[in-house]
Amino acid sequence: MEILTVKNLKKIYTTRFGGNKVEALSNISFSVEEGEYVAIMGESGSGKTTLLNILASLDKPTSGQVLLKGDNISSMKEKNLATFRREHLGFVFQDFNLLDTFSLKDNIFLPLVLSGKNYKNMNDRLIPIAKNLGISHLLDKFPYEVSGGEKQRTAVARALITDPDIVLADEPTGALDSKSTGQLLDIFSDINDKGQTILMVTHSTKSASHAKRVLFIKDGEIFHQIYKGELTNAQMYEKISNTLTLIATGGSRNE
Numbered sequence: 296m297e298i299l300t301v302k303n304l305k306k307i308y309t310t311r312f313g314g315n316k317v318e319a320l321s322n323i324s325f326s327v328e329e330g331e332y333v334a335i336m337g338e339s340g341s342g343k344t345t346l347l348n349i350l351a352s353l354d355k356p357t358s359g360q361v362l363l364k365g366d367n368i369s370s371m372k373e374k375n376l377a378t379f380r381r382e383h384l385g386f387v388f389q390d391f392n393l394l395d396t397f398s399l400k401d402n403i404f405l406p407l408v409l410s411g412k413n414y415k416n417m418n419d420r421l422i423p424i425a426k427n428l429g430i431s432h433l434l435d436k437f438p439y440e441v442s443g444g445e446k447q448r449t450a451v452a453r454a455l456i457t458d459p460d461i462v463l464a465d466e467p468t469g470a471l472d473s474k475s476t477g478q479l480l481d482i483f484s485d486i487n488d489k490g491q492t493i494l495m496v497t498h499s500t501k502s503a504s505h506a507k508r509v510l511f512i513k514d515g516e517i518f519h520q521i522y523k524g525e526l527t528n529a530q531m532y533e534k535i536s537n538t539l540t541l542i543a544t545g546g547s548r549n550e
């Protein structure tokens with residue numbers, strides 16, 4: 296089943312005072328099936344963040360549609376969007392976005408508190424997720440008391456606690472050292488194996504090599520895509536590197 300359908304997205308930024316227009320996305324179409332793990336790559340300025348913001352319903356496209364399980368989020372009213380985001384989407388950001396004055400547990404509970412869930416219900420959900428992410432012993436600590444990798448695992452727990460249709464991750468390993476990066480990528484593969492749909496924007500070839508499909512954006516369009524299939528992470532890494540070189544050297548996708 297298709298979870299996410301993106302149809303002919305165009306985004307033109309108009310600078311203030313009616314100045315220059317920037318076409319960040321010119322015509323993007325793709326879909327994500329339930330249970331997929333997709334990475335989106337592209338050079339700096341290719342439109343990745345713009346695309347993710349539109350998928351996250353944080354920004355509106357100039358034209359085109361984003362359907363999540365058939366609901367057109369690009370035409371949804373602002374007042375319904377916050378609830379929609381909370382109930383259907385999970386977010387993982389490069390810089391964790393945890394609240395410093397909340398314990399890790401309260402950070403993870405936040406989306407459930409906002410949805411009006413009771414404590415027992417929240418705790419029942421938290422226990423298996425925290426165990427799976429290896430943070431059960433840290434739940435009463437505050438963000439400043441734990442490592443970057445532990446913060447990011449907390450952010451993943453917060454993303455998963457609402458059982459979202461899709462996890463949207465923006466450069467999730469960008470602020471992590473290589474050991475924590477490895478742990479986070481293992482966690483993403485593990486939750487994906489258990490059925491969680493993931494869409495991740497990343498510059499990191501290593502991170503993308505864990506995904507089952509990689510989409511490449513160039514000049515505001517999907518330039519190419521690679522399926523992992525039976526490839527190992529190392530083979531996928533090489534295939535992605537070759538495609539990035541092709542993009543950087545201005546080659547065509549058929550070369």
Ligand SMILES: Nc1ncnc2c1ncn2[C@@H]1O[C@H](COP(=O)(O)OP(=O)(O)OP(=O)(O)O)[C@@H](O)[C@H]1O
Nearest residue numbers: 308317318319337338339340341342343344345346
């Ligand atoms: N708010 C904005 N107003 C005007 N132009 C913008 C705005 N945000 C992004 N752009 C432009 O749109 C294009 C795409 O930017 P975007 O941030 O989506 O790229 P990116 O692929 O995420 O880049 P990076 O990898 O460096 O984060 C760029 O040319 C950028 O300068």
